[in-house]
Amino acid sequence: MRRLHLAVVSISALSGLVLLTSTPDNAEALRQAEESLELPREASIALTEQTLELPPQTQAGSAEPPLATAATLPEAPASEQTGSALVAVDEALEESERLDTAHWEQLTVKSGDSLAAIFKRIGLGPRDVHEVLSAGESAQALKRIFPGDEIHYVLDDAGKLGGLRYPVDESVTLHIAREDDGYLASLEANPLETRINHARGTIDSSLFLAGKSAGLNDGLIMELAGIFGWDVDFALDIRRGDQFSVIYEELYRDGEKVRNGAIIAAEFINRDRRFRAVRYTRPDGEADYYSEDGRSMRKAFLRSPVDFRRISSRYNPNRLHPKLGIKRPHRGVDYAAATGTPIRSAGDGKIVFRGVKGGYGNVVIVQHGSRYSTLYAHMSRFARGHRVGSRVRQGQTIGYVGATGLATGPHLHYEFRVDGVHRNPLTVKLPEAEPIPEHLRADFETQVSPLLAQLNVINGTELASTGD
Structure with a gap:
């Protein structure tokens, strides 16, 4: 508005100068020039009124009139200004996240798929494959994808890859992000929470049905059979009344169960013969199942090399x-x-x-x-x-x-x-696997003693409950 005021002042000065220097011959030309420069009447009135309404400090002194900005509006309290700014920021972030989420797509890896085949399906080419696999060492996980895996990706308006997410496993996710000079790969840890659960059952017709009744899934039932499979033939030796107790891990993320973990202790009673097994993890990270006294539950040979009818x-x-x-x-x-x-x-x-x-x-x-x-x-x-x-x-x-x-x-x-x-494969005495070495005996007992105590509590509690 101030620029318009200055324009009017300049036009007036120019007109005065022309009048002082003009001759009668160009008077008519001057009048036409003034008409061509004349602003609409309403605009002139508005400008005149605005330029006359000067702030008090301008009328009294030498300060220049301030520009018409938001600063000349009445100020809100500081708390209201801060709150409004935070709300605006939150709304902007929510909108950004909403748009980002809306553009992410998901695909499932098919049998025979490679990263090149997947990229071709979504309109990307060999150069994109090369750039993504060159994003860093962790990006090499995309060379080992399997049927059923899920890949999340986002394309920009030009159809270029903006980002990619691939769950390497249940606790690690690979992120590929586009940057100015290519792509950057990073791994994000999604730690799982381990909880301990237990189950106990009595066999009426089969281990499978008894395990299901006790709340075990197929994987845990097969793992239980595998642990005791060297001592018990689950196709021939099982009898009605045989019992089992299992302590196993459950893995959770954000309060939701992801899957079952490993069996960490178990007991099986077959024809009044009691077998117990505990999972022991060596200092080098290797884990296997052992009896209470440290003998390996795994024999040197499987009793049955096939799941048979x-x-x-x-x-x-x-x-x-x-x-x-x-x-x-x-x-x-x-x-x-x-x-x-x-x-x-x-x-x-x-x-x-x-x-x-x-x-x-x-x-x-x-x-x-x-x-x-x-x-x-x-x-x-x-x-x-x-x-x-x-x-x-x-x-x-x-x-x-x-x-x-x-x-x-x-x-x-x-x-x-x-x-x-x-x-005879059914009756031959199978050689034992190696027991716990002496130098690990103390560590073994430290790990397994609490597990054996838990088995005693579970069996004692269940039996007491049954007795009531």
Whole structure:
């Protein structure tokens, strides 16, 4: 407004100067020039009124009139100004977060997917893949994505990648953020809270149903069977009235349960025989299950190398072959199972044969040290990644149930040999795994004593409750 006032003053001065220096011949031209410079009447009145209303200090002294700004408005109390500013900031942040959240998309990794294939689906190219994988060491996690994983991403208006989030696991999330000169990768920790829970049950028909009734999920039931599987054959030895107690971890994030953790202590009573196991973590971080006195619950060999429906044929040196109709010793055990059921190596060892072997069909033979070997026959196919000479770990899948060779149906034929002599896999005495070494004995007892005390409390409380 002040600039308009100065413009009017300048126009008036110019007009006066022209009048003093003009001649009668250009009088008419001057009048036309004034008309072209003349402001609308309303604007002139408004400007005149505003320029006459000067602040008191200007009328009295030499101070220049202030510009018309918000500072000339009545001031609100300081508390109201601060509150209004905070509200404005909060609203701006909420709006920013809302817009950011609204633009994030989610996709699920499919079988056979790679980062390049995923980026292609969302309109990004090989250069974007290279830049993201070059964002830092932690970005290499995107080379190891699996079907079912979820990836969150955001694209800007130009279709370029603005950011990416990938849960590396339940407690760590990878963040990729775009910067001026590329992308930056960082890892965010999402710590899980560990809580302890317990369950106790009595078997009526099967461990699976009893475990479900006690509130255990499939994973915990299978883990329980695995812990005691070297001492109890859960397909043949289970009886009505057998009991179990389990202490296990539950993992939570922000007050919500994420999943179950490991079993840390358990007890199983089978035919009045009591077995107890506790989880001990060594100083180097390795964990395994041991009995109360420090003996490993894990034997050197699995008793059953496959999850089977039934035993279709037992070890029998005088058996009549069901397909050939002649007397032929059956030097192993046949486990009937569905085609494709994983077959696991009974122990640590080295594959010494992998191929077709006459009536056995597809066969794998594993040598375990110098004295023991195991044979697995009639496989539908072999597990990938193995060959003769490959080392395998106990429980590692080496093939899948089938009916190749002379077989009447899908099953695993399993043989166990000691010093080259066939033994009954169901009754052979299995060698023990290594016990707790003496130099770790004190640490072992410190860790497991509270767990054993908890088992005693749980069993005592449950029994007392039942007695009431």
